[in-house]
Amino acid sequence: MTDETNEEHRKRMVRINEIKDRQLASATKEKGLVIVHTGAGKGKSTAAFGMAIRALGQGMKVGIVQFIKGAIPTGEAEFIKQISATGMPIEMHTMGEGFTWKTQDRERDIATAMKGWDQAVQLMRDPSFDLIVLDELNIATKYDYVPASVVVDELLAKRPMLHVVVTGRNASPELIEIADLVSEMKVIKHPYAHGIQPQRGVEF
Amino acid sequence: MTDETNEEHRKRMVRINEIKDRQLASATKEKGLVIVHTGAGKGKSTAAFGMAIRALGQGMKVGIVQFIKGAIPTGEAEFIKQISATGMPIEMHTMGEGFTWKTQDRERDIATAMKGWDQAVQLMRDPSFDLIVLDELNIATKYDYVPASVVVDELLAKRPMLHVVVTGRNASPELIEIADLVSEMKVIKHPYAHGIQPQRGVEF
Numbered sequence: 037m038t039d040e041t042n043e044e045h046r047k048r049m050v051r052i053n054e055i056k057d058r059q060l061a062s063a064t065k066e067k068g069l070v071i072v073h074t075g076a077g078k079g080k081s082t083a084a085f086g087m088a089i090r091a092l093g094q095g096m097k098v099g100i101v102q103f104i105k106g107a108i109p110t111g112e113a114e115f116i117k118q119i120s121a122t123g124m125p126i127e128m129h130t131m132g133e134g135f136t137w138k139t140q141d142r143e144r145d146i147a148t149a150m151k152g153w154d155q156a157v158q159l160m161r162d163p164s165f166d167l168i169v170l171d172e173l174n175i176a177t178k179y180d181y182v183p184a185s186v187v188v189d190e191l192l193a194k195r196p197m198l199h200v201v202v203t204g205r206n207a208s209p210e211l212i213e214i215a216d217l218v219s220e221m222k223v224i225k226h227p228y229a230h231g232i233q234p235q236r237g238v239e240f
Numbered sequence: 241m242t243d244e245t246n247e248e249h250r251k252r253m254v255r256i257n258e259i260k261d262r263q264l265a266s267a268t269k270e271k272g273l274v275i276v277h278t279g280a281g282k283g284k285s286t287a288a289f290g291m292a293i294r295a296l297g298q299g300m301k302v303g304i305v306q307f308i309k310g311a312i313p314t315g316e317a318e319f320i321k322q323i324s325a326t327g328m329p330i331e332m333h334t335m336g337e338g339f340t341w342k343t344q345d346r347e348r349d350i351a352t353a354m355k356g357w358d359q360a361v362q363l364m365r366d367p368s369f370d371l372i373v374l375d376e377l378n379i380a381t382k383y384d385y386v387p388a389s390v391v392v393d394e395l396l397a398k399r400p401m402l403h404v405v406v407t408g409r410n411a412s413p414e415l416i417e418i419a420d421l422v423s424e425m426k427v428i429k430h431p432y433a434h435g436i437q438p439q440r441g442v443e444f
Contacts, residue, residue, distance in 0.1 A: 045346035053342060065436045077423040078285035079277060086286030086316070087442070089293060093319030094441040096377065113291070115297030122326055138257060142249035166441065167342040199442055216436060218428035219281040232269045232420060237298040237370065238291070238403055 057158035068198040069216040070191050074174060074207035075223035084169045084201045085112050089127065091199075096166035097125035099159035102150045104132040104204075110240045129155045132172070144180075149181035158196055167199045174204025177211070183209035272402040273420040274395050275366070278378060278411035281425035288373045288405045289316050292330065300370035301329040303363035305308035307356045307408075308336040314444045333359045336376070346383075353385035364398055371403045379410025381415070388412035 070085070073080035088098045100116070116128045133139050133150035139148075153176070159168050177184040188210045191200060202211060212218055234240060258305045275291070277284035304320070320332045335356035337343050343352075357380070363372050381388040392414045395404060406415060417420055438444060 041344045046344045049344040050341075053344065059432060060437070062435060065434075066439055067436060069431060069436070069439070069442060071442075072428075073283060074428075077425075078421060078423065079283055079423045082290030083283035083287035083291035083425075085293060086283075086288070089289060089319045090286065090315035091319065091441040093322070096441045111294035111297030111368075115293045118297070118328075119323065122262060126324075140250045140253040140257065141414030142246045177354075183386065211423070212428065215429060216431040216434065219283045220426040220428050221281075221283065221287075222279070222407070222424040222426055224276075224278075224416065224420075224424050227273055227417060227420040230269075230420065231266060232271060232273070233264070233272070235270055237295040237300045238273060238275075239292070 057091055065225075066197075067216070068194065068196055068200070070211075070214060071199065071201045072174075072207050072211060072218045073201065073203045073217045073221060074205055074218065074221035075222050076205050077223040078226070079170050080203040081112075083219070083221075084171060084190070084203050085213045087201055088167065092119075092124055092126060093168040097164055098127070098167045098169070099162075099165045100126070100128040100169040100171060101156045101159065101173075102128070102130045102154055102171045103134055103149060105130060111237055118238050127159070129159075131155060145179070146181045149176040152176070153182045153186070157190060160190065160198065160200065163195065165198065167201070170203070171199045172204040173202050174207045174211070176204075177208050178204075178206040184210050187211060188214055268359070270401075271420070272398065272400055272404070274415075275403065275405040275420045276378075276411050276415060276422045277405065277425060278409055278416075278422065279424035279426055281427040282411050282430070284407040284409070285312045285316075285375050285426045287423070287425075288375060288407050291405055292371065292373055295371040296323075296328055296330060301368055302371045302373070303366075303369045304330070304332040304373040304375060305337055305356055305360045305363065305377075306332070306334045306375045307353060307380050309334060315441055321424040331363070332361075335359060349383070350385045353380040356380070356389070357386045361394060364394065364402065364404065367399065369402065371405070373405045374407070376408040377406050378411045378415070380408075381412050382408075388414050391415060392418055416418060 051066050073083055078157050133148050139145055156170050175184045277287055295302050336350050341351055358425050360374050380386045
């Protein structure tokens with residue numbers, strides 16, 4: 037690569053550009069997407085928050101429901117509180133009580149998760165929203181706190197231009213089946229394994 | 241799972257909680273992390289922007305250098321312009337001229353990438369910053385526009401508490417070797433393949 041001449045490079049880039057242009061020309065549909073971030077690696081919720089700010093930057097209205105987090109204050113919750121105070125069209129509902137191995141009470145978890153789901157349905161059916169993030173919902177469906185079939189039915193019935201992002205490891209096969217875009221975040225290296233603690237501004 | 245009694249569930253969650261607490265107790269180090277988001281799937285840059293807002297929410301100062309994007313206005317750039325206008329401590333430098341298959345000029349690409357790298361070094365050496373995002377830098381090292389060894393040397397010499405996030409597919413093995421946290425974003429499903437065009441607020 038280092039020895040490639042400028043002219044060889046140019047020719048190769050012209051060919052790549054032609055391929056990319058062809059791909060783009062054949063992609064002509066516009067639709068509200070069902071997007072899933074799953075896998076055991078980091079970046080699932082974080083990328084959903086990145087999508088939220090990108091949408092805000094395009095003048096869209098964003099709703100977020102957090103299904104698991106809630107017991108501990110986070111940087112993202114504080115940030116969203118600050119920007120919504122300045123009038124940005126974003127609404128965040130933190131419905132969780134912490135991970136299920138903290139509450140240790142299945143019936144309470146189900147009640148909490150269903151309360152979150154009711155909130156999610158309300159946002160998805162409100163025509164003023166353009167993008168909805170259902171953060172960690174996959175954990176609630178994995179434990180069957182919210183049945184995966186209920187989630188899939190609601191997503192199939194959503195407004196055509198509404199974008200919905202669902203995060204959490206162990207996405208259900210039914211959800212992956214109906215999704216337009218699925219990314220799996222894989223762990224290649226995790227600082228935990230090297231004795232590094234979860235740090236302010238990085239993990240929370 | 242559905243038939244599990246509340247008591248069986250509780251016992252299992254108590255065991256999981258004990259394991260998690262033990263992991264947390266053994267993770268006692270605090271340090272500035274080198275974080276890499278790589279792979280062909282979506283969410284690499286988006287998760288870096290999510291990290292930026294989480295850090296802002298924790299009162300930290302954030303710097304971003306975009307190595308490839310720049311020719312096209314994006315939601316994230318517009319959003320960051322808006323929040324930095326309200327006084328939030330974030331600085332974004334968009335140094336790119338678009339993908340290398342658009343410019344088709346290797347010497348110009350090298351000059352642009354090195355200008356971006358000089359900017360990145362300046363931010364990383366400025367003690368007021370807590371988190372620096374080097375967006376798509378991996379593309380610049382892959383084409384050897386910025387040598388991977390130069391990047392690694394600078395990261396090894398950084399201030400101990402500075403967090404640096406490097407994004408882009410094809411992260412160099414040297415970078416992965418020195419990173420604390422590496423996530424690979426894998427494509428499971430991509431809407432492009434189904435004729436859906438890149439959409440405002442989702443892709444840009």
